[in-house]
Amino acid sequence: xxxxxxxxxxxxxxxxxxxxxxxxxxxxxxxxxxxxxxxxxxxxxxxxxxxxxxxxxxxxxxxxxxxxxxxxxxxxxxxxxxxxxxxxxxxxxxxxxxxxxxxxxxxxxxxxxxxxxxxxxxxxxxxxxxxxxxxxxxxxxxxxxxxxxxxxxxxxxxxxxxxxxxxxxxxxxxxxxxxxxxxxxxxxxxxxxxxxxxxxxxxxxxxxxxxxxxxxxxxxxxxxxxxxxxxxxxxxxxxxxxxxxxxxxxxxxxxxxxxxxxxxxxxxxxxxxxxxxxxxxxxxxxxxxxxxxxxxxxxxxxxxxxxxxxxxxxxxxxxxxxxxxxxxxxxxxxxxxxxxxxxxxxxxxxxxxx
Ligand code: NAD
Ligand code: TDX
Numbered sequence: 001x002x003x004x005x006x007x008x009x010x011x012x013x014x015x016x017x018x019x020x021x022x023x024x025x026x027x028x029x030x031x032x033x034x035x036x037x038x039x040x041x042x043x044x045x046x047x048x049x050x051x052x053x054x055x056x057x058x059x060x061x062x063x064x065x066x067x068x069x070x071x072x073x074x075x076x077x078x079x080x081x082x083x084x085x086x087x088x089x090x091x092x093x094x095x096x097x098x099x100x101x102x103x104x105x106x107x108x109x110x111x112x113x114x115x116x117x118x119x120x121x122x123x124x125x126x127x128x129x130x131x132x133x134x135x136x137x138x139x140x141x142x143x144x145x146x147x148x149x150x151x152x153x154x155x156x157x158x159x160x161x162x163x164x165x166x167x168x169x170x171x172x173x174x175x176x177x178x179x180x181x182x183x184x185x186x187x188x189x190x191x192x193x194x195x196x197x198x199x200x201x202x203x204x205x206x207x208x209x210x211x212x213x214x215x216x217x218x219x220x221x222x223x224x225x226x227x228x229x230x231x232x233x234x235x236x237x238x239x240x241x242x243x244x245x246x247x248x249x250x251x252x253x254x255x256x257x258x259x260x261x262x263x264x265x266x267x268x269x270x271x272x273x274x275x276x277x278x279x280x281x282x283x284x285x286x287x288x289x290x291x292x293x294x295x296x297x298x299x300x301x302x303x304x305x306x307x308x309x310x311x312x313x314x315x316x317x318x319x320x321x322x323x324x325x326x327x328x329x330x331x332x333x334x335x336x337x338x339x340x341x342x343x344x345x346x347x348x349x350x351x352x353x354x
Contacts, residue, residue: 001025001026001027001028001071001072001073001074002019002025002026002027002028002073002074002075002076002077003027003028003030003067003068003071003073003075003076003077004016004019004027004028004029004030004076004077004079005030005031005058005076005077005078005079005080005106006030006031006037006058006078006079006080006081007027007029007030007031007042007053007079008029008031008033008037008038008039008041008042008053009031009036009037009038009041009079009080009083009194010036010041010083010188010190010192010193010194010197010227011079011130011188011227011230011231012029012031012079012080013038013041013042013192014190014191014192014227014228014230014231015077015079015231015234016029016042016045016051017041017042017044017045018228018231018232018235019231019235020045020048020050020051022235024050025050026049026050026051026052027050027051027052028052028054028067028071028073029042029051029052029053029054030054030056030058030063030064030067030080031053031054031055031056031080032055032056032057032058032080033055033345034082035194036082036083036084036194038192038194038336038341038345039053039341039344039345039348039349040332040335040341040344040345041192043348046348052071054067057102058078058080058098058102058103058105058106059097059098059101059102059105060105061105061108061109064105064106064109065109065112065113068109068110068113069113074121074124074125074126075125075126075127075128075238076106076110076126076127076128077128077130077234077238078103078106078127078128078129078130079130080098080102081098081099081102081130081162081165082094082095082098082099082158082161083158084158084194084196084197085134085156085158085159085289086196086289087158087196088156088157088158088161089156089157089289089290089291092157092161095157095158095161096157096161096164099158099161099162099164099165100161100164100165100168103129103165103168103169104165104168106127107127107168107169107172107178110178111172111176111178114127114178114179115176123179125179126179126180126181126238127169127172127178127179127180127181128180128181128182128183128234128237128238128241129165129166129169129180129181129182129183130183130185130234131162131165131166131182131183131184131185132159132162132184132185132186133146133184133185133186133223133248133250133296133298134154134155134156134158134159134162134293134296135152135154135159135162135163135166135184136150136151136152136153136154136184136296137151137152137153137154137155137159137293138153138155138293138294138295138296139294139295139296139297140294140295141295143295143297144299145223145250145297145298145299146184146248146296146297146298146299147248147299147301147302148184148245148246148247148248148302152166152167155291155293156291156293159293166182166184166246169182170182170244170246173243173244174244179243179244180243180244181237181238181241181242181243181244181245181246181247182245182246182247183233183234183237183246183247183248183249184246184247184248184249184298185225185230185233185248185249185250185298186222186223186224186225186249186250186251186296186297186298187222187223187224187225187296188224188225188226188227188230189224189225189226189227189318189319189322190226190227190228190318190321190322190325191227191322191325191326191329192332193227194336195333195336195337198222198257198260198261199260199264199319199322200326200333201213202260202261202264202265203264203268203322203323203326204326204333204337205282206264206265206268206274206279206282207268207272207326207327207330209274209276209282210282211282211284212261212265212279212282212283212284213284213286214257214258214261214283214284214285214286215257215286215287215288215289215292216285216287216288216289216292217285218256218257218258218261218285219256219257219258220256220257220292220293220294220295221254221255221256221257221294221295221296221297222254222255222257222260222295222296223250223251223252223253223254223255223296223297223298224251224253224255224260224315224318225249225250225251225253225311225318226251226311226312226313226317226318226321226322228312228313229251229311229312229313229318230249232309232312233247233249233303233307233309234249236303236307236308236309237303237307240306240307241306241307242306247302247303247306247307248298248299248300248302248303249298249300249303249309250297250298250299250300251298251300251311251313251315252298252300252311253314253315254295254297255315258283261280261283262280262283263315263319264279264319264323265278265279265280265282265283266280267319267320267323268323271323271324271327272327
C-alpha cells in the first residue's frame with residue numbers, strides 16, 4: 001500500500017492511473033478536492049478496490065495519523081500543493097498553509113509512524129516529496145541549466161513555499177533520519193491539466209475562439225515534460241533513489257512561451273481547423289506576470305546516470321497526444337470551467353467520496 005497526497009489533481013491523478021495500470025499495489029489517495037482536485041480524473045478507477053479515496057486536508061494531523069494506522073503504507077508520494085504561480089501572487093496565504101504547513105504536518109505524522117515500525121519495515125519506508133524547478137530561481141540566457149547543486153533562489157510566493165517545503169524535507173532526513181527523496185521537475189503538460197496553466201488554457205481558449213493571453217514579450221523560457229514521463233521518473237526514484245538525495249527531472253525541451261502557443265495553434269489548425277482563420281490570429285499580448293522568472297532549464301544528468309530514466313516522449317509527440325486528448329475530452333474541460341465536476345462527484349460518489 002502506498003499513500004498518495006493530491007492524487008485528484010493533474011500530476012497526482014496521472015500518477016495514480018499509471019501506478020494501477022503498471023502494478024497491483026493499492027493506493028490510498030488523500031486529497032482535499034480544492035478547485036484543482038477533480039475525481040472525474042479518476043473515473044476509470046470507479047469500483048476498483050485497489051484505489052481508496054479519502055477527502056481530507058494534509059494539514060489535518062489526526063486524519064493522517066488515522067490513515068497511517070489503518071492502511072500501514074510502505075511509502076508516501078506527496079503531490080498535494082497549491083500549484084499555480086498567478087494565484088500565489090493574488091492569494092499567498094493558501095500556499096504557505098498547504099505547501100509549508102501541510103508538508104510539515106505530513107513529515108511529523110510520517111516520522112511518528114516510521115519510528116514505530118520494526119527494523120525491516122523501517123528500512124523499506126520512503127517519503128517522496130514532489131517539487132519543482134522553480135525553487136532554483138531564474139536563469140540568464142547563457143547560464144547552465146539547473147543542477148541539483150544550484151543554490152535555491154525562489155522568486156514567487158509559490159516557489160518560496162515549495163522551497164520551504166523542500167528544506168523541511170531535507171531537515172527531517174538530516175536531523176531525524178526520515179528516509180526521504182525529493183524530485184524537482186520542470187513544467188508538465190498532458191491530460192487532466194487544469195485550464196489555468198499555459199498549454200490547456202491556450203487549447204481551451206483557441207477552441208472557444210477566445211483571446212490567447214501571452215504575458216509580457218512571450219520570450220520567457222520553460223522546460224517542458226510530458227506528465228507520463230514525470231510519473232515514470234517518480235516511480236524510478238521511489239524504487240531506487242538514494243535516500244536524502246534530490247533528483248532533477250526535465251525533458252531537455254527549453255522553449256519560449258510564444259513558440260509553445262504557435263505550436264498549439266498550428267496543431268489545432270491541422271486537427272480542428274477554424275473557418276474564421278488560423279488560431280494564431282487570437283494571440284494577444286497582455287501585462288506581464290509580476291516577478292515573472294525569465295528562464296528555467298533542467299540538467300537531468302543525475303537521474304539519467306543513476307537511475308537510467310529518460311523521457312519517452314519528445315515535445316512533438318507529447319504535445320500532439322495532449323491536444324488529441326483535449327479534443328476528445330471537451331466535456332471534461334467544460335465541466336472544469338463551469339464547476340460542474342462537483343455535481344459529477346455528488347452524482348457518482350454521493351455525499352462522501354469513497
Ligand atoms: P494541481 O493543482 O493540479 O493539484 C493539486 C492537488 O492537491 C489537487 O487535487 C488539490 O485538491 C490537492 N490539494 C491542494 N491542497 C490540499 C490540501 N491542503 N490537502 C490535500 N490536498 C490538497 O497540481 P499539479 O500540477 O498536479 O502538481 C502536483 C505537484 O507537483 C505539486 O506539488 C507541484 O508543486 C508539483 N509540480 C508541478 C509541476 C507542474 O508543471 N504542474 C511541475 C513540477 C512540480
Ligand atoms: O495565460 C498565460 N499566459 C502566459 O504567457 C499563462 C497561464 C501563462 N503564461 C506564461 C507564464 C509562464 O512563463 O507561460 C509560462 C507557463 O505558465 P504556467 O502554465 O502558469 O506555469 P509556470 O508558472 O511556469 O509554473 C508551472 O510549472 C512549474 C506549474 O504551474 C508549477 O506548479 C510548476 O511547479
